[in-house]
Each structure stands twice: as C-alpha cells, then as structure tokens.
Amino acid sequence: MSLQDNTPPAPDPGWEAFRKGDRDAFAQLYDEHAPPLIVYGIRVSGDEGLVRDVIQDLFVEIWRSRANLQSPGSVRGYLLKALRYKLMRKAAVRLLYADSLPEQADTTNPESIILEHESEIIRRQLIRRAIDRLPKRQQEMINLRFYQGLSTEEAASVMSVNYQSAANLLHRAVSQLREMLGPGALALIVIYRAG
Amino acid sequence: MSNHPSDLEILLRNDDFVQWTLRPSAEGDARWEAWIGVDAERRVLVDRCRSAVLAVHAAESDIPADMLAGEIWEKMQGALRPKFRWMPYAAAAAVVLLLAGAGWWWMNGRPGGDGNMAMEAPAVVKGGNGEISAANNGAGLKTVLMVDGSRITLSPGAKVHFQSLPGPDARNVRLEGSAFFEVSPDPKRPFTVFAGKVVTRVLGTSFRISGGRSITVAVRSGKVSVSHAGDNSAWILLPNEQAVYDAGRNTMAKSVVINKTILENPVPPTPRFRFDETPAPVVIDELSGTYAVNIRYDRRLFEKCRITVSLEEGTFYDKLDVLCKVLGATYEIVNNEVRITGPGC
Structure with a gap:
C-alpha cells in the first residue's frame, strides 16, 4: 500500500x-x-x-x-x-507543550465509547474529546493532517521536525485515537470490526 | 487482503489518501479506484477510512472560525491603514473592491419621494463603531436596504443589528423577530443571519426567518444553509423548503413550506431618488439621513453646486460614486464614515 x-x-x-x-x-x-x-x-x-x-x-x-x-x-x-x-x-x-511530554496519551480512563446510536453531534463531540485527550503534539498532528489536509512532509515542516519524527507522531496519534475510541465505535475513526 | 486494523492505520497515514478524501479530484478517484480494483475488502476498507477521515475533520471544524475570521478582519483594518484607504479615482481595482465590499446602506420612506413609498421608516439607533440597530415598532412592514443592494423587510416587533459600513469579507446580521431577506449574490461575502441559536448562511437568495420560541427559516429562491448552536453541521434548504428550530428541545426539523404566503414580500422594491437642480448639500444630507451613514464634507464648498441626477440604480456606493463624479469630488471611508472632498463650486 x-x-x-x-x-x-x-x-x-x-x-x-x-x-x-x-x-x-x-x-x-x-x-x-x-x-x-x-x-x-x-x-x-x-x-x-x-x-x-x-x-x-x-x-x-x-x-x-x-x-x-x-x-x-x-x-x-x-x-x-x-x-x-x-x-x-x-x-x-x-x-502546554512541556506538560504533554512524554508523548503518552492519558490512558487512566480509557473508556470505550459506543457510538452506534448516538447522533452526529454527540459523535463529533466525542471524537473531539478523544482528540483533546491526546498529547499536545499528537493533537496538532491530527489537525494538520485530517483538518488542514497537509502531507506528512508538510506537517513535518510546520512543526519543525524531520520527516521520520512526523511519521512516527502520526502513527502514534492514529493508533491512540483508535484505541481510545474503542472497538465498539463502529461508525467512527475506528471502523474496523473485529473478526 | 484482510481487513486488519493495521491496514486501516496504514491508509489513515497515507498522504494521498487523506488529501483525496478531503479534496476529491478526478485523478484521485481514478488512482484509488484502480487500487481498489475488484477487491471487495479494499472497497470496504476505503469507505471506512474515508468516513473516519471526514469524522475527524468534522470534529476539528467544531469552531465558529468564519465568524472569528470576520471579526478579526474588521479589527485589523485600523492597522492596515492607510494602505487600505479607498479613493474612487485611485484605481479601478479599488473601486471594484469597495463595491464588492458589502457595506450596508439603508433606505426608508423618504418624505418628498414620489408616493411609491408604501414602506415606513424603521426606528434607527446608531451605536458606536458604525453599528446600527433598526427596529420596527409599528404595525406595518418596514424595510431596510443595505449598501450591497440586499433588502430586509421587518415584520412588526422585529429588530436587526449590523455594521453600517462593514469590511469586505462578510455580511452579518443579527435578527430578533421575523423578517424577509432578499440577498444580493456575492459568493465571496457570505450573508449570515444570526437569530437566537440559529445561524442561516446564504450566497444570494430570498428567504424568511420567523423568530420566537421556535425559529423558522423558509426559502423562496436560491440556497440557504442552516445550523444551530451546539451543532456545526449545516442543513441545506432549497426553494419552498423550511427548517423549524425548537428552542425548548434544541432540535431542528426540515419540511416543505405549506403556507406559501410567508414567502411573499408585499413591500414594493426600490424607492425613487431623483434630483433636479438641487443644491449638493441637500442631496448629500438625503443620502446620509436616509441611509444612516455619516457623511462628512465641507458645506461651504459645496453649497453652491446644483445637481440634476438620478440615483435610482445600484448600491449605495454606486450612488456615491455618481454623486462624486458629478461634483468633481472624491470620497473615502474613514472610521465608519464617508468623507467627501473636492474643490466645490
């Protein structure tokens, strides 16, 4: 791929x-x-x-x-x-950025959010809250990537890090967001259905 | 290929995939269709990843950025001066900018007009910073005309607030009560009405908003998007459609307009504005008084000028432009007022 x-x-x-x-x-x-x-x-x-x-x-x-x-x-x-x-x-x-180091998500309360029956508004708020719980740099990467539509290379340039760091950051952000939203969140970022 | 979580993550990390999802293009379609081929699992994966990207994008957009941008732009104009000052004869491009620049003017029943003035004058209050409040305290309909040529017809008890000479990026109106809007098309300057918790955005159309505990937005022509507080997703309304917002339950429902009369505006269009051998100060004061825009000029210089002119066509700025040409004068807009300068007569 x-x-x-x-x-x-x-x-x-x-x-x-x-x-x-x-x-x-x-x-x-x-x-x-x-x-x-x-x-x-x-x-x-x-x-x-x-x-x-x-x-x-x-x-x-x-x-x-x-x-x-x-x-x-x-x-x-x-x-x-x-x-x-x-x-x-x-x-x-x-x-804010200093506090967010090291780059680990706050996993103390990794509630699994079942969204199947929620309305679009609530769903959006839940995603937003999940992004809010990511470390600051990962939040920034999510925004640059999925809101601004920047490429990994462009995001790296904005954040003044090298390409590999940006790619790693993106990798962690996507994984953690997926974990936070839980496997039950079908319609969501985690559209993966186990099995 | 099995639909594995890592596949999903790989796709979400793919630059081209994300950019294609956010900015679809024929080339992207072709590329990704080719990649999917006949693989049903790939298709499912792509669909899921696309909705994931769009869900995150929507969640990140949950900020009234357009409104904030408009407010910042307004505030910025002071710092950009004098570069952004406008002189009518300076350059054609400048003229276009200001004509497009969506200030507002407004027009009310002008005594001495030629009887075509069925509408009454709303009560105008000028606030600081060029903000205007216009209220209909009477029993009939009252009409507000804006500099861009748009019209708002206020029902009894209705009130609107807006900048009399706002900046060039947005047209924002706050509405209390019920009003009929006829909006001049200007795709670059969206026209936005804030009524309670309901935000209605248009690019040139006519529609009615009825306020109260429930707020109804009904569309006669064009296309309107409606959203309400706490929900950034917008509904698109087409002609003869309406959205009804229930303030108690904070919900919105869409339906067809049954009572078509709410989509008629009984107020006749343009009032007359003709002058014959009229002293310039009279014309200027008419413009100023009628349209609730402060116009500053040296009365001594212009009182001997007599003008024969028809100012029926165009926006407020068109009229001002014609007037200045006739007078051999120029105007500029400074601190929410118009300043006319010239040699006089």
Whole structure:
C-alpha cells in the first residue's frame, strides 16, 4: 500500500498578486486561509483570545512585509508555520507543550465509547474529546493532517521536525485515537470490526 | 487482503489518501479506484477510512472560525491603514473592491419621494463603531436596504443589528423577530443571519426567518444553509423548503413550506431618488439621513453646486460614486464614515 505523495503545488497566483500589493488578493488570501488557521491555532493553544491577537498580528505583518516575502511551496503550510512560531513564543502555549511530554496519551480512563446510536453531534463531540485527550503534539498532528489536509512532509515542516519524527507522531496519534475510541465505535475513526 | 486494523492505520497515514478524501479530484478517484480494483475488502476498507477521515475533520471544524475570521478582519483594518484607504479615482481595482465590499446602506420612506413609498421608516439607533440597530415598532412592514443592494423587510416587533459600513469579507446580521431577506449574490461575502441559536448562511437568495420560541427559516429562491448552536453541521434548504428550530428541545426539523404566503414580500422594491437642480448639500444630507451613514464634507464648498441626477440604480456606493463624479469630488471611508472632498463650486 505505498502511494506517492503529491508533488507540491505550483506557486500560487493569488500569493504573487498579494505580494505586489493587490488588496483584493490579500482579502482573498485572508478569506481562504484565516478560518483554518484559527481552527489550528485554537487546537494548539486552546485560547481563543490569544488566537485572535496572533492571527491579526500575522496578517498585518505579512501585509506590511509582503514585498520581502518568498513564494512558499504551500501557502497554507507557510502560514501555519508562521502562526505556530508566533504561538510558541507565548509562554502559556510552550507550557502546554512541556506538560504533554512524554508523548503518552492519558490512558487512566480509557473508556470505550459506543457510538452506534448516538447522533452526529454527540459523535463529533466525542471524537473531539478523544482528540483533546491526546498529547499536545499528537493533537496538532491530527489537525494538520485530517483538518488542514497537509502531507506528512508538510506537517513535518510546520512543526519543525524531520520527516521520520512526523511519521512516527502520526502513527502514534492514529493508533491512540483508535484505541481510545474503542472497538465498539463502529461508525467512527475506528471502523474496523473485529473478526 | 484482510481487513486488519493495521491496514486501516496504514491508509489513515497515507498522504494521498487523506488529501483525496478531503479534496476529491478526478485523478484521485481514478488512482484509488484502480487500487481498489475488484477487491471487495479494499472497497470496504476505503469507505471506512474515508468516513473516519471526514469524522475527524468534522470534529476539528467544531469552531465558529468564519465568524472569528470576520471579526478579526474588521479589527485589523485600523492597522492596515492607510494602505487600505479607498479613493474612487485611485484605481479601478479599488473601486471594484469597495463595491464588492458589502457595506450596508439603508433606505426608508423618504418624505418628498414620489408616493411609491408604501414602506415606513424603521426606528434607527446608531451605536458606536458604525453599528446600527433598526427596529420596527409599528404595525406595518418596514424595510431596510443595505449598501450591497440586499433588502430586509421587518415584520412588526422585529429588530436587526449590523455594521453600517462593514469590511469586505462578510455580511452579518443579527435578527430578533421575523423578517424577509432578499440577498444580493456575492459568493465571496457570505450573508449570515444570526437569530437566537440559529445561524442561516446564504450566497444570494430570498428567504424568511420567523423568530420566537421556535425559529423558522423558509426559502423562496436560491440556497440557504442552516445550523444551530451546539451543532456545526449545516442543513441545506432549497426553494419552498423550511427548517423549524425548537428552542425548548434544541432540535431542528426540515419540511416543505405549506403556507406559501410567508414567502411573499408585499413591500414594493426600490424607492425613487431623483434630483433636479438641487443644491449638493441637500442631496448629500438625503443620502446620509436616509441611509444612516455619516457623511462628512465641507458645506461651504459645496453649497453652491446644483445637481440634476438620478440615483435610482445600484448600491449605495454606486450612488456615491455618481454623486462624486458629478461634483468633481472624491470620497473615502474613514472610521465608519464617508468623507467627501473636492474643490466645490
């Protein structure tokens, strides 16, 4: 089961227009990327107020320094990385990450969640809570991977780790999430039916 | 191949698989169909993995990111100035941006109009930061027109809140009570109505929201998505469909609109806005007063200008643009108000 990763996308024409000072392109860039960046920021920091400030800083900064910016292979990856860098400069966020070491999930209460009869809303909340219980870096990997749709390589770049570390992190995150949600959670991330 | 948990995990770790699931493409379909081939177990595995990826994606999306993004954008505009200031003759691109830029204006029954004004003026309260509240305290219908050309017809007792000149990324309205919405299409600026716990999002359409203990969203034309607090999944409503939200039970039900009259708007469309040899300050003050937008200008410079112009067409910005061209003036928008400058007459 080995399929090649997609090749990185070609330079984004919207990004080029924005770099030349096109405000419309900047507004589009914002519309396209700000919401997922907010989702990621809240996943990483858990602090909506902080994310508001940092997102604003980030976009004001890239607008002001647009002429000096490079053309990233992936605009989303570039922005995620910049956002992460800003978040990690906040002591409170660093502390969250320090607490999450070593990377073991909190397995003290590995309740098995049977979801077969639950509604979509409850199901979603349960998945969210399961992700919340993962170590911080694994939460981040889940978001980058299954929400932002980044490749393992792009996720590695955002998190400033090498490819192998990112692959290992992803492996652990997927396994632990599957374990936490339990074999009874048929319709869920664990769609595997024993037998 | 047996359907083993490790197969599942391998697939969930596969870059191409996840990206294909999140961003389907014909090439991806072809690749994965080829991989599945005639293997029934692979097909089951792929289906399960796809729903797993989508379930995680949905769980991660459980944040009102679009709304937050809109609010941050608004707040950011101060820091982006003066780069984002708008001058009508500066560049065509700038004009387009602002026209598309979904500010709001509003129009009420203008005394001295030519009798086509069946609608009454709602009570307007201007808050700080350009926020406007418009309430219908009377017995008839009252209509609010927005700068983007959208119309809201308020039922008695209804109230709406919005920015009179908001930024270019979103059109947000808070509604109490019942109202009929006719929304100008603008895919880049979703039009969102917040009514109690119900969030209705549209890209250009007409529909009615009736508030109260239960909230009904009924659609006359176009396509509307409806969601309610605590549930980020959205329902899509098509013409003549409605969603009824029960606040007591926090549930929503979808059905066909039976009472079609709720999808009629009896208020006639556009009021007249014609001027003949009228002093410029009168026209400007009409615009300002009628549309609840502050317009600042040097009255001494413009009081000798006389204008003959028809301002019936287009959005608020179109009208402003025409007016400025006639006056040989320019305008810009600063701190939620319009400033007109020019040599005068």
